[in-house]
Amino acid sequence: MELVLETKNINKHFRKPVDFHVLKDISLGIKKGEFASIMGKSGSGKSTLLYILSTMDTDYTGELFLNNELATGKPPQELSRLRNKHIGFVFQFHYLLSEFSVVENVMLPAKKLAEKSHAEIEHDAMEKLKMLHIEHLAKQRASRISGGEKQRVAIARALINSPSILMGDEPTGNLDSHNSENVFSIFKRLKEEEGLSLLVVTHDEDFANRTDRIIQMEDGRIVS
Amino acid sequence: MTNWKVILNIAKTHLLTKMKSTVTAALGVTFGIGAYITLVSFMTGLNEMLDSLILNQTPHIHLYNEIEPTKEQPVALYEQFKGAFNVVESVKPKQSQRKIHNALPILNYLKKDDKVMGATPQLQANIFYLSGSIELGGNLVGVDIMEEARLYNIRDYIVEGTAEALKNSENGILLGAGLAKKMSLSMGDRVQISTVKGDIFPLKIVGIYQSGIAEIDNIRSFANLKSVQRILGEAQNYVTDINVKLQDMGEAPAMANVLSKQFKIKATDINEANAQFETGSNIRNLITYAVSITLLIVAGFGIYNILNMLIYEKMKDIAILKATGFSGGDVQLIFMSQAMIIGAIGGILGLIIGYGLSVLIDNVAFETEALPTITTYPINYNIGYYVIGISFALLSTFIAGWLPSNKAKRIDPVRIIRGT
Ligand SMILES: Nc1ncnc2c1ncn2[C@@H]1O[C@H](COP(=O)(O)OP(=O)(O)OP(=O)(O)O)[C@@H](O)[C@H]1O
Ligand SMILES: [Mg+2]
DSSP states (O other), X not given: OOEXXXXXXXXXXXXXXXXXXXXXXXXXXXXXXXXXXXXXXXXXXXXXXXXXXXXXXXXXXXXXXXXXXXXXXXXXXXXXXXXXXXXXXXXXXXXXXXXXXXXXXXXXXXXXXXXXXXXHHHHHHHHHHHHTTOGGGTTSBGGGSOHHHHHHHHHHHHHTTOOSEEEEESTTTTSOHHXXXXXXXXXXXXXXXXXXXXXXEOSOXXXXXXXXXXXXXXXXXXXX | OOOXXXXXXXXXXXXXXXXXXXXXXXXXXXXXXXXXXXXXXXXXXXXXXXXXXXXXXXXXXXXXXXXXXXXXXXXXXXXXXXXXXXXOOSOXXXXXXXXXXXXXXXXXXXXXOTXXXXXXXXXXXXXXXXXXXXXXXXXXXXXXXXXXXXXXXXGGGEEEEOHHHHHTOTTEEEEEHXXXXXXXXXXXXXEEEEETTOOEEEEEEEEEEOOSOHHHHTTEEEEEHHHHHHHHTOOTTOOSEEEEEESOXXXXXXXXXXXXXXXXXXXXXXXXXXXXXXXXXXXXXXXXXXXXXXXXXXXXXXXXXXXXXXXXXXXXXXXXXXXXXXOHHHHHHHHHXXXXXXXXXXXXXXXXXXXXXXXXXXXXXXXXXXXXXXXBOOOOOOHHHHHHHHHHHHHHHHHHHHHHHHHHHHOOHHHHHXXX
């Protein structure tokens, strides 16, 4: 099976305030269409790993492949483009641009990519919002909707450029069980209907148990 | 590959949601540029007016005979005292005439020269104006009035009467305004003048001359060259000064030098005559630029502050943009465009306000006895200053935007995202 994401011996140190070996020999692969979750105690390095995998953090040793292409060592400009086109990211805190409308937030990455016309992008964005049942909020200011709705907008934004992989750092961490369940079923459907690959950090045991694979981390190592 | 539409759209949204700061920042630039345009238009207008006041009346080259001692005293020619240390006391000026020798051939020669716009003969005579028992010392200048009008705009300074009236009258005089006032004389009256030798002539006042410079208006009058020659009892070739106006003022020093050697005559050029004059213009320019640059620096700091605050507030947005694929360069462009939009809007508004104020000043009445041709404050509408003004605005906002936007470019999204 083809890998969308692969790492070979990734090591990372924090040098301040004291030298701290936060990630130790991380080697893993995510298959196309796989829904994987990362679990582990607080401070075990899950977020740190996710930032490296999403190419936002480049201060590490080892190799990172995206769609079998080496991402490590590429210039920042190219990494930005890679991130724009191939990686969708959902944060624990639904980061939206509060001065823009919901639909504008969703459209922004696609406008940056500039592969489609404005009309097509708007159409795509409305499709994503519909799929997440929030199309009625399209014209609302992003600052004027609820937390659960914001999280769904963030998911729509992460999906707008049809990425190779969707990453989430505790995307349900701030949601109640109802909304949490809702987000899970959206992820599940994306995997099943669109063959999307997902890698999600979570503390929620139930959530993790329903994914294809759990990657367990402990003190900066993958233990299973 | 920069996607300007997206970048400008984000910049615009930031500016519109921060309307108050945007307006404040833009107004800072507006004041800076408005003040610059107003000041520079007024100051250079003033400079030009004062320049033309002096320069219009000043010939580019002035040829005359100077009364001075011989450089070589006779004793130096005496063989037997050669090499000796000779002391000559009570040196007197050499016996010479104020008259320019060969004046008519020199005039003809000059008039044929392509570089010369015109050469006018003058006869300056020291005379006394008689008013009852009072004698006022002064001088009477014999001129070719039509040439003076063509070359030195003398018409601008004839406040009553006309140049033609002088030309057409045998014994007319253009009386200095100060003199007319002192002697309570006006157009059509007669004035008695007396030569140094004591001959008295009545002259008819056909005009009043006012240069704007009191020292001149209190002593000088003009009459036809022929009249003055006749008054002095001199021949038609008796001329004491030749004034030359060149096509190009810049050639004056070189040409003065040549003429001086060629005709063995004293020749001063306009730069020599007006050396002090430049200083005044330079100081006015210095003030203009010092004030404008100060205002722009203040405006620049305003923009710098506002952008810094904005970037601090938008830290999260910047992290999001970077996480979703905007590069550091894109983020920098977003904030640079904001600075440049503020600069452009503020600058253009400044130009408009500067122009408005200039027009206003231009229409304020400014009448002074010293400047008969001026009725309103002088303004110089030079498009060049507007170009400098807008460039100034854009440059200062560019510099003010550069540092904060560069900071935004380097913001590490991971640190921001972790921070929450
Ligand atoms: N900038 C930093 N400098 C130094 N140490 C850091 C820095 N960021 C994180 N750490 C440390 O690295 C370790 C891993 O942090 P990380 O955020 O990856 O943990 P995590 O597994 O995501 O924890 P959580 O489940 O609480 O989110 C922690 O011990 C943390 O204190
Ligand atoms: Mg974490």
